[in-house]
Amino acid sequence: MMHRRTLLGGLAAAPLLGATAAQAQAFPSRDLLGVIQWGAGGATDVTGRAVTPHVEAALGQKIVLQNRTGGTGAIGLTYVHGQPSDGYTLLYGAENPLLYKVLNISRLDYTDFTPICLLARSVPVIVANKDKPWNTLKELVEDVRRNPGRIRMASTGPGGQAHVVSTMIGSMGPFRHISVPFDGEGPGLTAIQGGHADWMTVGSGAVAEHVRAGRVKALAVFNEAPLPSLPNVPPATADYPELARLMPWGSFYGVWAKKDIPDAAREKLVAAFRTGAANPQFTQLMTGNGNVVMNTSGAEAERFLARWQSVTAWILQEAGAARTDPATLNIPRPS
Amino acid sequence: MTEQLGYFLLSWLDPSLLLLTAAGTLAGIYIGAIPGLSVTMAASILISFTFAWEVNDALALIAGVFTGGVYGGSRSAILLNIPGAPAAIATALDGYPLARRGEAGVAIGLSTVMSVIGGFVGILALAVAAPVISDFALLFAPRDYLLLAVMGLLLVGTMSGESLAKGLFAGALGVALGMVGLDPMTAENRFTFGTVQLMAGIPYIAAMIGFFGVSEALVQLHRLGVKPVKQDVSRIIPPWHLVRKYLPLSLRSSLIGVVIGALPGTGGDIAALMAYDQAKRTVKNPSRPFGEGAYEGLIAPESANNAAVGGAYVPMLTLGIPGDAVTAVIIGALFIHGLKPGPMLMIETPHLFWFTVGNLTLANIFLLVFGLTGIRAFAKLVECPPAVLIPLILVLSVVGTYSIQNSVVDVYFMLGFGIFGYLLKMYGFQVGPVILGMILGPLMDVSWRRAIISVGDDLGFFLEEALSSPLTLVLLAFMAFLLLSQVPRPDWLRRRR
């Protein structure tokens, strides 16, 4: 009976058959389903697929991975939320859901889920077309101020990394530029290399190789210290120390389950993911790509999420980019 | 040089790699042929279970699946009018009429040979000119993608059937259907009416299966009593003189395939449609009118979509930028295997490049072998009585649609499109333009808006930039030529062929 996964009726039928009690005793007794909210080949996908084999070893069951994309991840998130709260369906997600309510994308977000493990975070890198005259973040910002509304930034859509970082830079003074949305970091980088956009902010994982090959120019890392994978690129705080109050900031990748799954299942999952994300093969892969391994769960993860949401939502609100006031959503102002 | 040859031949000489490539190609053909199973999906499943393997083994398997899968879509397009994959949409336009004439065997044989030729052109371009092609691909600005999309949409004019108005309606409807969902640029909801299901958009595979497969199955119900056409399976392998006759067309189409495949943002489906359009405009005396089973209408898209495979590898191997959805998955696989896809990949791990080239070549040879065997059985499938075949097509459509993203709602959409497509057909519309619009509409939408945003909504600046770019000028000139060639010629000109 327990080997069956129903799509809609599980919720109604499971208590009837006493399956919940049985499942809790020996979790997990069958394959799990991992729903990845971003497409195959993306950073969320790669991180998730890289950690899962190690987690499976610790868990003793397979996790069948499936990409359910669309709606900046809202489709996958909504799907997992519609599944029974038995711990058998996991959400492999990124940072985007924290902004769903502010941007009116969905009424669900990570507050309806419990973080099983925050796997890794990436550090935004500010890059420019290699023929542009700027060599530092300061030169870029001053050029934008001299030529308002002329310089093109490639973005990844509202709430994306490029959008938020440019808003954060804009919080320090006038910063009027053209923001051209592309389908993702890859297409954005392509446009930078072709000269169709002048600069953008990209995750360290996606851009490190392009910088190393000299195809694009890295102006700064959006961090308080340089990155091991890009040792010669100065931190953004070197030019603008006041940005430090917003850091650390950047995309992150993790695994969530529904909020009301049984405690026993949650503990099993948290432990399995902690072991899996500590596997040297995984950590090497992550740091090699310029990411920072987090491997956090529980209260620490909740704190990280709350702070990230508060900083980002209020920056968007101050820039007039939020569609719903974070105050009405009870998102506290960053302290 | 000898070193490169060694890497090139690696998968030819290592028995396990040889076997994996063969298995991948064979599996790919069937994955491609079954609607709903996509190469992207197969590649991501393969990556999960090749995690523990050597990277070469994984890449060999994936190259095989990719090559076989792009080709395999033509099988179901020819036999059932259901393109097994989006790249086979153009194949259905003339392939299915061929099968209805009893020439399914010839059609499959011809499409196999032409796919392999296209595949080789793609590989050759990859091996010889990868850096040049990828630099060329980078030149395409949003306005150039816009021109490409509009050029593709001009195909509506030649796909309209009995009246241009009906073709235009169907094409514009497709564009509108392609807009459904969360706008990728502003995250605003378009045509979603507040439902989360629609936020991801209408999966165009569901629309494709409905509009092509189910609607045709319903039309066929009108002639249950008619005995199916006897399939001629006496000559499957196309004779040499036929291959030679169509070689120039195949090579032209392959070049289109390579370039469109190499452009990040466009793939085999658009390449095949553009090649079909090209054939329709340039071939003066087709074997039959296009749309009624012209060999040319089969050869062009089949050459182009397999050439696009080699094209898609170009930006992936040279720049670490995916040329399409499958190469995006392969990039993920390379990451997981500890390699760093990017501009340095070819410089630091040149063996990977030559290994891939060798592997794709091998996969194409297997494609020729597997593609030309077992055609008889496939062709005979169409001789199955309609009272049995139609129900089986319907079930296959349901399962196929469901498996795209495990969604029953998609299945309802598929049926809705099937019934709507049936009515369109009964009232003299063609359904091809709907799918064309669905594929090209989103590209046109984002490219137009991206181009306009880039110039700060300033049309004057837009023109100034467009007219100072040689690439844009060439594309504009080409489009003008296409438009002029579509204007009906006066009678006295048309009479003398």
Place this chain on the structure above:
Amino acid sequence: MTARPRPGRAPFPRNHAMHEIRRQREPGETPFGFVLLLLSLGVMAEGHRLQGFEALSAPGVVPVAAGAVMALSALVIILGTRRLAPAPGGFARRIAPRDVALSVLMIAAYMAALEPVGFHLATLVFLAGIILYLRRGGLGFALAVSLASVIAVHVVFRMVFTVVLPQGWLLRGILPPGLLQ
């Protein structure tokens, strides 16, 4: 096991031959044209909601353009339809003959049953039923074909491609557990 051959039905309108121009108006063609026109106006309205008339780069620009093309074409289509002479026979005979109408109903019922009954049982019943109907008899043959198909689909989709087919919840407690898997 034998299927009776059936007499030919109403003359079938040939849509494949692009060059053949239809001379007759099919039943329901004019209302269909108006439905298409309404659809076009709906598309334009949604485009308008998305500021399609206001900014060149608004999300509504392409929907407005597509809707306008649809509306104009629909008008031309309606005018063209009016000029045609009506074809003999009503909607039920030419557009929705019994085979088509009943088949569509059967497919709709099949889809509705997928989630409650589960893929395997629903498909088995649907396939057997529709083959039985379309062949006008031959129960054994219909059952054999449908059983073989369900097994083939299960092997390819469920086992090889790990697609989780709908399992059904209606009959969970009634049927033995192994049957629906």
